[in-house]
Amino acid sequence: MSWLYTFFIGIIIFGLACEAFMRFTARRLDVLKKHCYVTGGNSGLGLAVAKELFKRGATVTIVAQRIEQLKEAAEEIEKFRVNESQKVVFVSVDCTDKQKVKEAIEISIQKTGQIPEYVFTCAGASYPGLFVEQDVEVHEKNMNLNYFGSLYTIHECVKRMVEAKIKGNVILVGSTLSMLSFVGFSQYSPTKYAIRGLAEALRNELKMYGINVHVYFPGTILSPGLETENQHKPQITKDIEGAEDGLTPEQCATALFKGIDRGEVAITSDLISLLFRVSTRGGMPTNNFILDTILASVAWIAFIPWRWYTDYLVLSQNKNLNKKEQ
Ligand SMILES: NC(=O)C1=CN([C@@H]2O[C@H](COP(=O)(O)OP(=O)(O)OC[C@H]3O[C@@H](n4cnc5c(N)ncnc54)[C@H](OP(=O)(O)O)[C@@H]3O)[C@@H](O)[C@H]2O)C=CC1
Numbered sequence: 001m002s003w004l005y006t007f008f009i010g011i012i013i014f015g016l017a018c019e020a021f022m023r024f025t026a027r028r029l030d031v032l033k034k035h036c037y038v039t040g041g042n043s044g045l046g047l048a049v050a051k052e053l054f055k056r057g058a059t060v061t062i063v064a065q066r067i068e069q070l071k072e073a074a075e076e077i078e079k080f081r082v083n084e085s086q087k088v089v090f091v092s093v094d095c096t097d098k099q100k101v102k103e104a105i106e107i108s109i110q111k112t113g114q115i116p117e118y119v120f121t122c123a124g125a126s127y128p129g130l131f132v133e134q135d136v137e138v139h140e141k142n143m144n145l146n147y148f149g150s151l152y153t154i155h156e157c158v159k160r161m162v163e164a165k166i167k168g169n170v171i172l173v174g175s176t177l178s179m180l181s182f183v184g185f186s187q188y189s190p191t192k193y194a195i196r197g198l199a200e201a202l203r204n205e206l207k208m209y210g211i212n213v214h215v216y217f218p219g220t221i222l223s224p225g226l227e228t229e230n231q232h233k234p235q236i237t238k239d240i241e242g243a244e245d246g247l248t249p250e251q252c253a254t255a256l257f258k259g260i261d262r263g264e265v266a267i268t269s270d271l272i273s274l275l276f277r278v279s280t281r282g283g284m285p286t287n288n289f290i291l292d293t294i295l296a297s298v299a300w301i302a303f304i305p306w307r308w309y310t311d312y313l314v315l316s317q318n319k320n321l322n323k324k325e326q
């Protein structure tokens, strides 16, 4: 038995060492006088992130489509100025248009005189609905916005960082639904799974240039976007999601920054997302080797009754459908 004992002690020591290394080498969020580029910066999470960055002395560019909301957001951000040299720039752009994304980044560099060192891709949306009732165009639209919209911005910014030898930071926004899915989210979850795949590839590859990559998996955010999406959300989806409970965009921004400071690659801000993160980790680094490993086993067991529950709800719906037909 002694070899087994040594083996486990070895694993624990290895885990603790990995964890200590991660914390020791973590590059803390340091945005003072740096240029931070935030997509979706006129609403919800993006706006909260932009405000928090500005509070910490950054120059901020916010991009989104609606110009009036951008102006209002810029005025709100202004209130948190901490030094003279800070700038708030806003550019109206549709993130799904490659050429326009490139132009927006060029305008922001021109206006600030700085290449972005931090890129937060918060622009995104969700159009929940039942698979057979939605056109495939909804899937295309959602993928174009959530995945390609983020990709275009990241690609343009990273190229410039590499050219200028800037050891920047890329922060992608996924969702709890990057790690699980259920009825009503067939058009949305794949876009967020794709974000996770991109983050995992870039985490490794961009180390070549000293660029750090993080991906945030928020649970429900009590944002204007949530209100819009809830108007079309099937009741069964709301019941499973618990769409009423969530965190404010400000709470999410704070949690995200904490995760970055701790050197976490995959960042969550609620228990359910944490459970799914540890149990679907794939090639992502652990945030706490021992806790993540223990929680993963708990999660795998806990998900069995949860899956029964979601299947039960879906099957009840099926009974209702059959009743209607008679
Ligand atoms: N709310 C939630 O429960 C959750 C949200 N998320 C994710 O968090 C992110 C932020 O969501 P949230 O704050 O709720 O959303 P909001 O709807 O409040 O904000 C979305 C932002 O994206 C911008 N946007 C939308 N379409 C485009 C486009 N084509 N080009 C440029 N900008 C665009 C919007 O501005 P404009 O309309 O002016 O273009 C807005 O600024 C999204 O990626 C979302 O998927 C993840 C988990 C949960």
Ligand SMILES: CCCCCCCCCCCCCCCC(=O)[C@@H](N)CO
Pocket (backbone or CB within 6 Å): 125, 126, 175, 176, 177, 188, 218, 219, 220, 221, 226, 229, 240, 241, 242, 272, 302, 303, 306
């Ligand atoms: C013990 C095991 C219990 C398991 C419970 C699982 C409950 C599922 C919660 C899913 C929450 C989804 C939040 C993301 C919402 C989102 O991204 C959309 N609002 C789109 O914007």
